[in-house]
């Protein structure tokens with residue numbers, strides 16, 4: 001949650017008793033952190049307010065002069081079905097409850113109910129309205145496929161459809177108080193997406209990044225929550241934790257899949273309660289930052305094996321995006337190549353070189369386990385050693401040939417499979433060679449030099465085989 005008022009739509013409290021209105025408002029603010037509250041003690045004004053202000057939730061008394069709560073409930077359900085109405089009444093009669101629920105009430109509370117019951121009901125209604133609004137926003141954007149703030153994504157070079165859909169999604173959920181989970185292999189651009197989500201959130205505070213991989217539980221707590229003086233031996237100064245650093249902004253927790261179980265419990269509590277205790281202090285502090293988390297690991301698998309808490313996993317996955325690896329968006333390679341060539345030339349103080357025809361095609365045949373970071377490093381390496389106007393292909397070929405084995409083994413480095421192992425009847429040498437040649441030509445988009453490299457033979461040798469195939 002940011003410093004901004006919460007939720008981003010008003011909760012309207014309607015009751016003819018001003019004292020009850022102020023006490024309810026106080027309870028919602030202190031127990032539910034709901035600060036965006038409007039009150040109305042005149043039932044005649046309610047429909048006017050709803051016309052003018054985009055209210056999300058109404059808490060409605062039943063017994064009021066002029067217009068009764070039930071009449072209002074009926075009108076609201078008819079004219080503003082998007083508003084969630086919670087009836088809060090002194091009447092504890094089953095028939096009244098049933099009638100109100102039939103008229104479309106979201107919930108029915110009795111004024112003498114425990115505070116937690118009433119606050120819990122409002123929080124559920126707020127969450128439902130938030131989700132409904134996010135869904136409508138998202139559906140609208142996916143249909144129009146238009147970004148309202150494309151500048152937030154300006155550092156992410158792509159023309160890939162899946163990536164552009166991710167941008168729409170991130171834009172739609174950017175203002176949500178719920179955490180955002182970003183998954184994807186290492187180097188796909190998760191941090192860039194987190195940065196874009198932070199810009200779009202409208203929070204004026206900083207984006208504070210913490211890589212939680214390898215932090216033991218004490219260091220994790222100290223880093224995030226900070227400590228008071230004397231909290232432990234050596235704690236001579238107060239330490240502001242990263243949550244406080246990020247107040248009014250975004251806290252980005254990278255490598256969340258590596259978090260220890262005790263730290264997962266603490267993170268879950270922080271997300272659930274919106275509160276934390278600095279080490280050595282028994283005075284809680286409020287979370288005032290939006291949380292974004294990222295991991296290259298498969299959290300569903302980790303949850304299945306018990307290495308990641310289920311409750312935290314479900315809490316984190318409310319809003320989630322998966323960034324595809326570069327090998328699944330090879331259409332981006334020419335764009336990224338141009339982008340990194342310009343960046344490398346500028347950084348290294350050189351003139352931007354042109355690249356050989358076929359380089360992008362050649363790169364597209366490689367699996368890029370390190371994704372865009374790896375491509376960027378390759379381009380910088382090539383630019384740093386090149387002397388002529390035209391970039392040499394050799395530096396790329398050498399890097400790729402050195403790393404190529406990783407592509408031929410499945411993720412996780414399992415041993416190379418024999419592709420013929422499951423065949424009942426083996427193909428002849430001639431047939432197998434013909435299939436290989438056709439596959440290489442396909443992968444190299446018809447470029448014989450590239451196809452020959454993929455097969456480890458010379459271009460004339462490939463040309464000879466192609467001629468034989470045609471005959």
Ligand SMILES: Nc1ncnc2c1ncn2[C@@H]1O[C@H](COP(=O)(O)OP(=O)(O)OP(=O)(O)O)[C@@H](O)[C@H]1O
Nearest residue numbers: 155156157185186187188189190191192296372373
């Ligand atoms: N689409 C892109 N356009 C331009 N640069 C990109 C793009 N995607 C990634 N990069 C660059 O690649 C590098 C890796 O990106 P980033 O750190 O965001 O990846 P990551 O998924 O967070 O990696 P890790 O999991 O290792 O933390 C950065 O230098 C980033 O600027």
